[in-house]
Amino acid sequence: MLLSRPLKNLAQPLIRFLVVLVIVSGIVITVQASEPVSFAEIQDVLKNQCVKCHGPVTREGGLDLSRPVSILAGGDSGPVLIKGKLDESLIWERVVSGEMPPETPLDDEARQKLQHWLEAGALGLPDQVEPEDLIHWSFRKLKKTSKILTDVSAEGKLTSEDSNLNPLDQLLLPQLRAADLEFSPEADIPTLLRRVSLTLTGLPPTWDEQERFLKSQDPEVYSQIVEHYLNSPHYGERWGKFWLDAAGYADSNGYFNADTPRPLAYRYRDYVVRAFNQDKPFDQFVREQIAGDELSGFAEGKTVTPEMIELLEATHYLRNAQDGTDSSDGNPDELRTDRYSALEGTMQIVSTSLLGLTIQCAKCHSHKFEPITQDEYYQFQSFFYPAFNVEEWQKPATRVIEAALPNELAAWEERKQTEETEIALLEEDFRDWFRENRPRGEVLFYDDFEGSNLDLKTRWSDTAPDDDVPGSSLPIKIGEPDQSPSFYSQNGQLLIDATQAAAEDSWNSTQDVFEWAPENTGEWIQVTFDLVNDRLSPDATPALRIGYGIALHDYNDNSVVEGGNIVFEGALPGGGAAVYYDLPGTDSTPLKKVGNQEYQPGHNYGLRLTRLSADEVQVQHLVDGVPEGDQIELKPDQLPAGGFGFVYYNNRSFIVDNVLIEKSPSYSSDYDQLWKAFQDEETKRRTELDQQVKACQASIGEKPGQIAWVADYSGNAPDVHLLERGNHTTPGHTVTPAPFSVLREDTEFIEESSETEAPPFDVVAPNDQSTGRRTAWANWVTQPDSHAQSLMARVQVNRFWQHYFGKGIVATTDNLGMSGSPPSHPELLDYLAAYLVEHDWHVKELHRLILHSRAFKQSSLHNETTHLIDPANKLYWRFSRQRLNAEAVRDAMLQVAGVLDESMQGPYIPSIRTPSGETVVAETEPGARRRSIYLFQRRTQIPSMLQVFDAPKIVFNCTRRNVSTTPLQSLALMNSDFIRARSVELAKEVLERPAVESQIDFAFKRVYSREPSADEIELFRQFLDQQQALYTESESPLLQAWTDCCQMLLASSEFLYIQ
Amino acid sequence: MWNPISNYDQLTRRAFLGGSATGIGGLALAQLLQKQALATTVNEEGLPNETFFPAKAKNMICLFQHGGPSQMDLFDYKPALNKWHGKPYPGGDLEVHFDKQKGNVLGAPYQFAPQGECGMELSELLPHTGGIADEITLIRSMKTESVDHEAALRLIHSGKFLANMPVMGSWVVYALGTENENLPAYVVLSDPGGLPVDGERNWSSEWLPAVFQGTPFRSGPAAVSNLNTPEGIPFAARSKQLDLLKQLNERHLQQDPFNTELTARIQNFETAARMQLAVPEVLDISKETKETHELYGLNNPATAEYGKRCLLARRLIERGVRFVQLFLSGQPWDTHSKNAETLKGLCARTDQPSAALVTDLKRRGLLDETIVMWGGEFGRLPISQGADGRDHNRHAFSLWFAGGGFKSGYVHGATDEFGYSAVDNIVNVHDLHATLFSLFGINHHRLTLPHEGRQASLTDAEVTHAKIVPELLA
Known part of the structure; x- marks a missing residue:
């Protein structure tokens, strides 16, 4: 290291030669003292300093130094090394010349390793490279299944007798034998029945299925079991859900905290379930999902x-x-x-x-x-x-x-009309009852308009109380029809004739003044009137609005009295009444609307004002006396004392009757009782009504043909x-x-x-x-005999295998790329993939292959000797016990409790968050006992019972679930409402059996799909006796004891695991 | 060779089966045991020796202050603000979130004074924090990467401003497990007033298994889901029930006696039963002394609620819970208007209990092994927003720490004249995470898990260049 750095910059050949000599002589010493350099050591060097440019992706100079085969294959300049020949190896030449690596040269130690490794024959590299070898294993084209088996046989790993075995077993055996192991014996039929049932459908065998298959003497009974469950509609619910996880399915949009629902996503969920049940070829399934619209x-x-x-x-x-x-x-x-x-x-x-x-x-x-x-x-x-x-x-x-089918839409529209008529009738009944039975308040004002028109003037005025200006730019005439009045009575009804009124605001008012803000909390005042007609004659145009005002006090905008003059304009498009504050005048302020229902002649309308608190008065809209729809809150000082009146402009003529103003009566215990009784009855009837309406709406259903698509x-x-x-x-x-x-x-x-x-x-x-474009991609990824199709098939079968055996042949089920794990049994994985392709992508064919293998059928029992050799069962010497996934835990409990709702498809079943933070489906919710796949799959609101058993929170997607074993699961099994409810249901069924033996027998068969042993019967007998004694206070000690007993069966490992 | 991917199952599986309240055995312990028992198989297990090293801290209590507390009004004295109050900001361009309401320099109305022997300058709004000045490290030079609340929250909690990464508490618990098998390892004491902004993401383990996420303790008797035995089952009947279950499970275990999952399941029922007692016990503060109640301000309506949660945090840590986090409802420190007034109210609520926690931990000898953190996701601007508010600022904010190996009575870093931007000894969020991990004895480069095709970690040092800040360490 000391030498190479300063000398590197001196370009004279002589000096370079010297460097080599120095280094070579240095190495001799090291080499003599050390072990042969392994490939792993060289790989570390290459990874740190070469692979950045000469990697599988970058491949500068066509060279990939990341894997043995690609090193041997060399690059654009030919082979990168000649085994055992340092001087002829290009890599060494480039390193020694200082050309490579270009920025930081290899240090002495690394150079020594490289030199020694090359001289010793490049340990760890293969002898020769086939072009296909250069491809990462999962990207290679699949061989034919027959070729895979022949190749394995040719390696001498199988005997001629083995060729009769299931091919999957043939491919597992070589590794087993290499470890001196064999498969375990086949499990017995009761075990297999339960195993197949749970694996294929996520539900334990029913009583009838047990009766049918466990009493059968047919030697082919196992095949019958396999076919039975492959044909069960529940198969698609379990295996469809596996795909839905991989496809990232959720019933909500996610991303933001709001996590808004996706009300139509269920149609895709149902499509997936159907596709699995129909055994739709998987390549077609893929093409439809990528480009169904185009296809x-x-x-x-x-x-x-x-x-x-x-x-x-x-x-x-x-x-x-x-x-x-x-x-x-x-x-x-x-x-x-x-x-x-x-x-x-x-x-x-x-x-x-x-x-x-x-x-x-x-x-x-x-x-x-x-x-x-x-x-x-x-x-x-x-x-x-x-x-x-x-x-x-x-x-x-x-x-x-x-996109609805023609007849589907017509049927829905008919259904809608029928049900909506029914709803209208139900609501009318309720309103009739309400109107007739409502305890009256203290009447402040009543006008049935039966008297003469002269009489009318004693109660009504064209000015508001205490105002000296009429409520209109044109005077409002009250009186006989022949005097062109705009306000008169006829046949005991009040006619409001807007044809005579000003184009703008015109109003009248009661002579009387009312307190519109009740004084004490809980007190109310209300005004109601019958809307007889929305026009004066049958050929007239209907009034656009039905206007009326409260707290009327002054026409003048500059009035000293603040607030008041609140106008309600009914018959809005969309229903209810618009509210304007401080009319008339130019400064009218719109407030929020009250009510939701549209104004229809023949009904009674009005308002109720209730004091909620010191500074709040609630305004409710009354239809036939019943508060409904939106409400608003006003401040008491916005509601000064004032009159009540009708407001009418051009084209707003209408007929009313029975104007009634009441307030809450002063307290008396009789009235109080009457009111309470009425309210109780009202709540009861309203709940009934809501349920009936809900049922009608449910039977209308969503408008057909709405598809959330791409x-x-x-x-x-x-x-x-x-x-x-x-x-x-x-x-x-x-x-x-x-x-x-x-x-x-x-x-x-x-x-x-x-x-x-x-x-x-x-x-x-x-x-x-x-x-x-999507069709092109879909065709590419499913193109027969292609690299893409081969990879796609491997990815799918690997996941399928995982759902059988708890782990993939490649552990990283979402990653079969270079950074994923290598396959534990490469030939097995390829065989499964090729088999699926050769069977036209029929997944059920693959199931048959796996279900008939010894690997699947063998016992899960412990074996002392074998366990020492392969404790993790990596070699498949037995069937690995697996805990039921979250959905299966819940669904199986419903099934054994005898309450599973087997209906399929349709919108999700909503869940709720309880005040204590649990997410549950209310037991009263229709569909609460349906399979878990149909529950609301909201990303941020996973049912607690499922989440505790590792149901994933879908962020992108989930190809592999964690399996945890936590005390929170124990708490759910000990204390949750869900398990207690199921235990009671099961216990009640148990108690329909006559004798205790048959009761215990029934419970075991239901929960464990097997008969109890003699000592288990004894254990349960004792438990039931002792437990009953602890419930002497209870109405039914036996039911309590059995409930406790059933709960423990449901909480036990035997129930929770596929054996 | 360390092959992380093939180890994912082993590690998580091991971690799930500890028979503790969350089922977390803890990697660090598992690794140490492995090394002692099976020294030769360390490599096969794939655990590098360097992932864990001796730790200074065992536990952490994070008093998280949603919204971004105003550093210049509380922790970072800037006389220039009052000098320039009401005048245009002279310091050049500012990154402003709500552009249209940008105002002039806004003075900091509260007095600052040196506190403790160290002389740390703190606002008069924090008299109790002033009382523990000699215990804390105050970082005035924090920087983050976003002025968006959610993004900045995710950054400080999970190291990435995009959603979907596990939060720090999840990583710590994943690495270290728990010391009390009857309580969850990571407890969240949420505000009874409601969730904080960004909701449960603040304590979500995301793609790490759910056992590593924060368990919110609710107020009231049902603090944890399914904690109470259903009504109508007397104690004796429940015992008999669990006896029966044990017999059923042990018979079943005969078929597969070395199956750790089955064994753990049996143990977990016992743990669960103990948990039914342990959780109410830890939540019952009636046996705490009057003096302790007063220390945390439980006798004062302004401090009682936050004080109770601070006290519970101590009780949880005392009983071996690894990570405790307190949140406030919404984001109260987000003082876009009425900055000064709002701060006063919030300090009146949190100052005394926060300081009490440090004092109490110290006198019980727990402070050395417990990190206390106080702070939010970003800071605020030196100029006004509207009349009297302050807008978001990612260029500077202040946090304080106490205990667990942090220096005491120490101020780290500094901001410019107006407190807008950290200029001296800048600490970014990734450095902070690296430092916290180092106190827990975790090598932040090494605690990784395969996720979406690469090795994910809290700090992602390869990309973020996160590094430990040695000056913060005692």
Whole structure:
């Protein structure tokens, strides 16, 4: 180190030669004393100082020094080394000349290692390199399944007898035998029945299934079990959920704290469940999710078919990423950030769930650990950009298409009409009851307009109380019709004739003054009137508004009395009454509206004002006497004493009757009781009404045909820019669609520097509405016999394997790239992938293969000897016991309690957060006992029972769940309302059996799918006896004892694990 | 060779099965045990020897002050502010969040005076903090990277301003586990008034397993989910129930006697039962002396609520909880208007309890092993926003620490004449994280886990160049 640095700058050849000599002589000593240099040591040197430029991605000079095969393969200048020949090795020449590494030369120790390693024959490098070897293992093309088996046999690892075995077992055996191990014996049928049932459906076998299969003498019973559960609709619910996790499915938008719901996402969830149940070929499944819109032939106005709908639903896959843009605000830069986040999230989901590649590093710079350049990241982005154009963003709420089947829509509209009529009737009934039964207050004013018109003037006036100016620019005439009045009674009704009134504000008022702000908290005053008609004659135009005012005191804007003159204008479009403060005059201030219902003749309207506190008076809108809709709060000093009157302008003529002003009566215990009784009855009836209305609304259902989908904005692809450092404020050059270079099919791709222009990619637009880019990518990733398809198949089967055995053949299920783990059984992984492809991507065929393997069917029992050799069961000498996942824990409890609601599909079941912070589905919620997949999958509100058993919080997606064992789980099993409720349900069923033996037998079969042993019966007998004695106070000690007993069965390991 | 990816399962699995309240055994301990018992297999386990080293601190209490407390009104005396009050800011350009309400220099109305033997200058609003000046390290030269609350919160909690990274408490608990198997290792004492801004993300473990996230203790009897035995099950019946369960589980274990998961599950029921007693016990402050109640200000309505949580923090730490965090509802220190008035109220609420915590820890001999942190996500501007507010400032803010290996009576760094920008001994958030980790005996370069194709860590030093600040250490 001391020598090389100063001498490096002296360029004379002689001196350089001297350096070599010095170093060589130095090494001789070291070498004699040391062990041969291992490849690992050399790799450290190369990694630290060479791989930055000569890595799998950068490949400067076509050279990759990161792996043994690529080192041996050399670069553009030919082989980089000749084993055992230092002087002929290019790498040594460049190092010694000081040319490489260009900035910091290797220190003495590193040089010595390199020299010794080269001289000793470059330990750790293979003898020769096939072109395919240069490719990372997961990017290689799959061989045929037959070839994989032949190759393994050719290595002499299998005997001729082995060829009768399930191929998966053949591929596991060599490693087992190398460790002197064998598979465990097959598990018995009861164990397998439960194992298959839980694995395929996430539910334990039902009573009937146990009866059917456990009593069968058929030697083929296992095959029957397999087929039975593969054909169960519950299969799609479990295996669909695995895919939904990988696809990042959630029922909420995430990103911001608001985490707003995605009410239509469920259609994608249901699509996935159906696809698994139908055994839709997986490659087709992928194409539909990436480009279903383009493949469907759907266009607005075209007749919709069920097939089209299916394909449109599938595209929601690309919308599973978090997307906060419905709620985002801020400057254009911030908006862009939020939009890019949604697009980048989508890319991340696609790359990890389909290709097992982590690409997001390449957003900012070429990936350090994967052969993906920054250019390629944006080339990949350009496939999706036409549907996620950041400059013309569509928010989630607007990405909805209407595509209903013709008859579906008609049926819905009919249903809607029927149910809405029903709702109207129910509400009317309630109002009738309310009006008739409401205890009256103290009547302050009442006019039924039965008297003469002369009489009218004693109660009504054209000026407000204490005002000397009439409430109109034109005098309001009160009196006989033949005197052209604007306010008169006829047939016991009050007619308000606006044709005679001024164009602007005109009003009348009661002669009487009322206190509109009740004095004490809880007291109220209310005014109501019947709206007889909204026109004076059948051929007249209806009044646009029904206006009335309270606290009327002065027409003059400069009045000394503050506040008052509050006008309500009913019959708004959208319902309720607009409220204006301090009319008439130019300074009228609109307040918020009250009420929601539209004004209809034949109903009673009005207001109730209730004192809430020292400085608040609540104003409620009354329809047929019942408070409804929006309310406002006013301050008492805004409500001075004043009259009540009607307000009417041109074209606002209407007929009213029965103007009634009441206030809360002064206290009396009789009235108090009457009022309380009425309120109790009202609450009861209102709850009933709400339930009935809810049921009607539920039976209407969502308008059919609403699909949250993805589609390109147009057939013209926008420019897609590479973003320098991943920052959208610094866009770089434009890019065009191209596949990742490592997965290209052109033969020389591996030699090609990834910086060069991407090869043209075949993109055909399906119509003028779409670019066809996503179809092109979908076809590329599923193209038969390609690198991309091979990788995609490996990623999928690896995850499937994980769902069977608790771990993937590659442990990093989201990452099969260079930075992922290596496969524990490479041939097995390839066999499974090739098998899936060869069976036209029918996942159920793959299930059959696995389900019939010894690896799956073998016992999970402990073996003392074997355990010492392979405690972690890495070699699959037994079936590894696995805890049920969160959904299965909950669903299985519902099933064994006999209360599982098996209905499928539809909008999510809402959950609530309790005051104590738990997220639960209320037991009274319709659908509360449905499978967990149908519960609200809100990112920030995961049901506590699921979360404690490791249900993931979906950020991007989840290809592998943690399995934790915590005391919080124990607390949930000991104390949660959910498990207690299930225990009671099960106990009640147990007690329907006659004798204690049959009760215990029933409980064991239900919960464990097996018969109890003799000593277990004894254990339970004793427990039940002792426990009953502790509940002597209880109504049913036996039920209590059995509930406790059932709860412990549900909390026990045997229930919670697949054995 | 250290192959992080293949170790993920082993590490987390090990960490899950400790039979503690959160199921956390702690990596550091596991590693030490491994080294002693199986010295030759250390490499196979993949744990480098250097990840952990002897620690000064065992625990941490973070008194987090949402909103960005005004450094120049509380901790960083700037006479220039009053001199220039009401005049245009003479110091050049300022980065302003609410541009349209930008005003002139806003004076700092409260008096500053030297406190303690060290002479640290503090505002008159912090008399009690003044009383512990000789115990604390005050950093006046903090800088962060965003003036957006959420982004700055994520940065100080998780080291990244984008969401989805585990917070520091989760990393610490992941690394060190817990010392009380009957209580969660990471407890959040949230404000009864409501969640702070950015909600549960403030204590989320994100992609680290959920056992490493903060467990909020609610007020009232149901402090932890499912803590209470259902009504109607007498104690004797519950005991019998658990006996039955144990028998069922032990029979089942016969099939797989070396399965640590099954064993842990059996132990966890016992732990859970103990936890049902331990949690109410720790929350019961009735046996604390009158003097202690008064120290924390429990007798005064202004300080009682915050004081109770500070006292609970001490009780939790005393019982071996690793990480305790206090939050305030919303973001009260966000003084966009009525800066001076608001600060007065907030200090009246937090000053005494915060100082009491340090005093109490010290007299109980717990301060040496416990880091106390006081501060928010960023600072405020020397100019006014509107009439009397101060806007966000990422270029300077102040934090204080006590105990756990921090220097005492020490002021670190300085800002410019107006307190706008840290100029001397600048400490960024990543440096702060590196320093805190070092006190816990954690090498911030080494505590990494594979995530999204790379090695993720709290400091991500390769990118952020985070480094320990040795001057802060005693």
